[in-house]
Amino acid sequence: xxxIAVDLLGGDGAPAVVVDGALRACRxxxxxxxxxxxxxDAADDVRAALPDDQRRRITVxxxxxxxxxxxxxxxxxxxxxxxxxxxxxxxAAADGAADAFISAGSSGAIVxxxxxxxxxxxxxxxxxxxxxxxxxxxxxxxxxxxxTVEARPATLTQHALFGAAYGAVxxxxxxxxVGLLSIGAEPGKGDRVRRTxxxxxxxxxxxxxxxxxxxxxxxxxxxxxxxxxxxxDGFTGNVLLKGIEGAYxxxxxxxxxxxxxxxxxxxxxxxxxxVCHGAATGADIATGxxxxxxLHRGRVTSTVARMLDDITRLIAEQDEVSP
Amino acid sequence: xxxIAVDLLGGDGAPAVVVDGALRACRxxxxxxxxxxxxxDAADDVRAALPDDQRRRITVxxxxxxxxxxxxxxxxxxxxxxxxxxxxxxxAAADGAADAFISAGSSGAIVxxxxxxxxxxxxxxxxxxxxxxxxxxxxxxxxxxxxTVEARPATLTQHALFGAAYGAVxxxxxxxxVGLLSIGAEPGKGDRVRRTxxxxxxxxxxxxxxxxxxxxxxxxxxxxxxxxxxxxDGFTGNVLLKGIEGAYxxxxxxxxxxxxxxxxxxxxxxxxxxVCHGAATGADIATGxxxxxxLHRGRVTSTVARMLDDITRLIAEQDEVSP
Numbered sequence: 001x002x003x004i005a006v007d008l009l010g011g012d013g014a015p016a017v018v019v020d021g022a023l024r025a026c027r028x029x030x031x032x033x034x035x036x037x038x039x040x041d042a043a044d045d046v047r048a049a050l051p052d053d054q055r056r057r058i059t060v061x062x063x064x065x066x067x068x069x070x071x072x073x074x075x076x077x078x079x080x081x082x083x084x085x086x087x088x089x090x091x092a093a094a095d096g097a098a099d100a101f102i103s104a105g106s107s108g109a110i111v112x113x114x115x116x117x118x119x120x121x122x123x124x125x126x127x128x129x130x131x132x133x134x135x136x137x138x139x140x141x142x143x144x145x146x147x148t149v150e151a152r153p154a155t156l157t158q159h160a161l162f163g164a165a166y167g168a169v170x171x172x173x174x175x176x177x178v179g180l181l182s183i184g185a186e187p188g189k190g191d192r193v194r195r196t197x198x199x200x201x202x203x204x205x206x207x208x209x210x211x212x213x214x215x216x217x218x219x220x221x222x223x224x225x226x227x228x229x230x231x232x233d234g235f236t237g238n239v240l241l242k243g244i245e246g247a248y249x250x251x252x253x254x255x256x257x258x259x260x261x262x263x264x265x266x267x268x269x270x271x272x273x274x275v276c277h278g279a280a281t282g283a284d285i286a287t288g289x290x291x292x293x294x295l296h297r298g299r300v301t302s303t304v305a306r307m308l309d310d311i312t313r314l315i316a317e318q319d320e321v322s323p
Numbered sequence: 324x325x326x327i328a329v330d331l332l333g334g335d336g337a338p339a340v341v342v343d344g345a346l347r348a349c350r351x352x353x354x355x356x357x358x359x360x361x362x363x364d365a366a367d368d369v370r371a372a373l374p375d376d377q378r379r380r381i382t383v384x385x386x387x388x389x390x391x392x393x394x395x396x397x398x399x400x401x402x403x404x405x406x407x408x409x410x411x412x413x414x415a416a417a418d419g420a421a422d423a424f425i426s427a428g429s430s431g432a433i434v435x436x437x438x439x440x441x442x443x444x445x446x447x448x449x450x451x452x453x454x455x456x457x458x459x460x461x462x463x464x465x466x467x468x469x470x471t472v473e474a475r476p477a478t479l480t481q482h483a484l485f486g487a488a489y490g491a492v493x494x495x496x497x498x499x500x501v502g503l504l505s506i507g508a509e510p511g512k513g514d515r516v517r518r519t520x521x522x523x524x525x526x527x528x529x530x531x532x533x534x535x536x537x538x539x540x541x542x543x544x545x546x547x548x549x550x551x552x553x554x555x556d557g558f559t560g561n562v563l564l565k566g567i568e569g570a571y572x573x574x575x576x577x578x579x580x581x582x583x584x585x586x587x588x589x590x591x592x593x594x595x596x597x598v599c600h601g602a603a604t605g606a607d608i609a610t611g612x613x614x615x616x617x618l619h620r621g622r623v624t625s626t627v628a629r630m631l632d633d634i635t636r637l638i639a640e641q642d643e644v645s646p
Contacts, residue, residue, distance in 0.1 A: 146506055183469055217561075217565045218562040218567075218568070219572065220569070239506060240566045244566050246543070246545035247566075249546070
């Protein structure tokens with residue numbers, strides 16, 4: 001059984017789209033309980049649409065204006081009210097009322113609330129949002145897609161550790177192949193941040209016996225040849241992901257029914273948090289809830305955190321041993 | 324009649340792929356003359372494949388190792404030999420032997436050789452590579468896709484001028500709508516560079532009565548709703564373009580037979596230069612030659628340069644008038 005806190009006020013189409021997504025997720029997965037965070041009226045809509053004997057699967061943590069005032073109106077991204085449901089959902093994940101939290105609200109607000117409400121992993125300053133892109137040669141883990149927009153070499157190398165561990169735990173990858181996104185595959189291609197990060201990554205020990213394979217390019221994320229994990233800064237990753245989404249929206253996905261990922265897992269904070277696209281549909285919200293439940297059941301976030309801890313300790317020991 | 328200098332040694336498949344592309348371009352456009360720059364043997368292959376009465380359309384400017392040694396082997400990107408054909412082709416464009424130059428070589432080497440060999444436009448420090456993406460709602464001009472990888476607000480605002488002028492001259496756009504690529508459409512989204520550039524662009528006079536419409540996202544480049552020109556730094560633009568290419572390669576383009584652009588025009592230098600993808604096919608090289616001929620015939624580069632000059636003078640006058 002997974003208990004997922006869901007932000008009723010996140011996203012352009014909230015709360016209607018979230019109500020739709022919550023219902024879809026409940027119908028698809030009988031082992032799911034939802035803690036709906038936001039206006040009680042919207043939560044009542046979810047409950048009313050379920051059969052009598054299913055309604056106890058839905059609980060509510062009210063936020064925002066009391067009574068009917070809050071229901072039926074979309075939350076403005078970045079407003080205090082939208083952020084209030086994010087903070088309340090994060091508190092539910094922190095106090096144990098929920099196993100995970102999912103929101104289609106402003107990713108900046110979610111990342112901030114997660115760092116404050118759940119705390120960061122030891123030695124982690126910058127969280128990352130990670131997605132799995134359905135590439136031709138198999139799934140490709142792409143991070144960061146928007147948590148940390150200012151790129152620094154040390155952030156990129158730490159996120160390479162996140163990505164390798166996530167690939168191993170979530171996708172079962174053995175010896176994940178990690179690449180750094182740049183504008184050419186030959187060493188030296190890219191800006192100063194990439195050149196420094198490339199040099200750091202060449203000597204870095206990666207979790208799950210991962211291997212750093214060097215620089216990769218934008219098309220490698222959708223083709224996936226010889227690569228399992230692609231690391232970049234949150235600005236570039238977000239632009240790239242939305243570009244791929246736009247291209248697939250026009251041309252159809254790589255296979256019928258497969259689309260670009262619409263939900264991202266937040267890594268680097270002590271809890272399970274999923275961020276959906278602001279323009280999420282009901283189906284996207286349901287996918288996000290399913291991802292959150294999958295991450296909880298697979299103990300993905302805590303296992304990745306432990307692998308990071310082990311690697312950090314190993315690197316520290318190697319540093320002590322080396323002359 | 325257009326006389327296009329073609330780098331025989333640029334790209335992963337050179338010179339064979341360039342020979343193929345040169346032939347395709349010649350056959351498609353009887354008003355084309357080619358100055359092939361590189362090993363004479365490869366140039367002979369082009370001539371031999373043409374009918375007798377067509378062979379005088381092909382001339383050669385030899386570079387690299389003499390005789391057969393250079394022919395039939397791919398040029399390593401970034402090697403002195405590959406760069407030699409770039410410098411020689413640029414010299415042909417500078418001395419009037421050719422109206423334009425096209426290469427699938429290293430874009431960094433081409434941009435450097437163009438700045439040195441042709442000179443930059445007045446008041447321009449950073450050239451830009453510009454492509455036209457076939458979006459759903461019509462073509463979208465995207466720049467920079469790799470000429471200037473370090474993003475600065477002043478570079479982005481100057482490239483917005485380039486993009487608006489190019490859209491007007493090349494695509495016939497009236498009042499082109501210009502957006503700045505970021506990770507959300509609301510003001511304030513993005514990194515510090517984007518926030519500063521967004522503020523600068525709000526008060527900038529654009530060529531062709533262009534309008535700045537604010538921040539746009541990755542998917543806007545393939546959808547094109549309400550936008551004609553998208554400005555970004557060369558790192559992000561290159562990654563995005565290759566991501567869209569990869570997605571289309573998997574899923575098919577937006578319409579049958581339409582693909583992501585494989586040739587980019589260089590703006591900011593005093594001449595017509597086209598850069599093809601390093602992994603260009605013969606068809607891609609032919610597309611690049613056709614683009615170069617079209618830019619020459621439409622006097623695109625010189626017209627864009629003059630519009631920039633006019634706008635720069637207008638902005639200077641406004642600055643003098645204002646208190």
